[in-house]
Amino acid sequence: MxxxxxxxxxxxxxxxxxxxxxxxxxxxxxxxxxxxxxVHLQRGPGKSSGDRPARRVVCGTCYGAEHPN
Ligand SMILES: [Zn+2]
Ligand SMILES: [Zn+2]
Incomplete structure (x- = not known):
């Protein structure tokens, strides 16, 4: 593509x-x-995010919109 x-x-x-x-x-x-x-995990009380970050891809336009400065 x-x-x-x-x-x-x-x-x-x-x-x-x-x-x-x-x-x-x-x-x-x-x-x-x-x-x-x-990643926010459904694990009950306490720690709710994983130790390892997930990956996410955005285009330059959306990245700019999310990070205006
Ligand atoms: Zn391109
Ligand atoms: Zn985009």
Whole structure:
């Protein structure tokens, strides 16, 4: 599949490596932002997040919207 941001910039065929978890568009390696998130577990009282972060991919536009500064 083709990266949406590359398609907008008419950069031709690029291979998408992921799907933005916010807007659902496919993104290539250059346009994707892979972030780490803590997973909240349903474990009753006490510790409620895992020790190991999960992975989440968003596109550059959504990443910018989530991190305005
Ligand atoms: Zn791209
Ligand atoms: Zn997005």
């Amino acid at each position: 083709k990266c949406y941001d590359c398609d907008l910039a008419e950069r031709g065929d690029t291979t998408a490596i992921g799907v933005c978890s916010r807007c659902g568009l496919v993104v290539c390696r250059a346009h994707a932002r892979v972030t780490q998130v803590l």
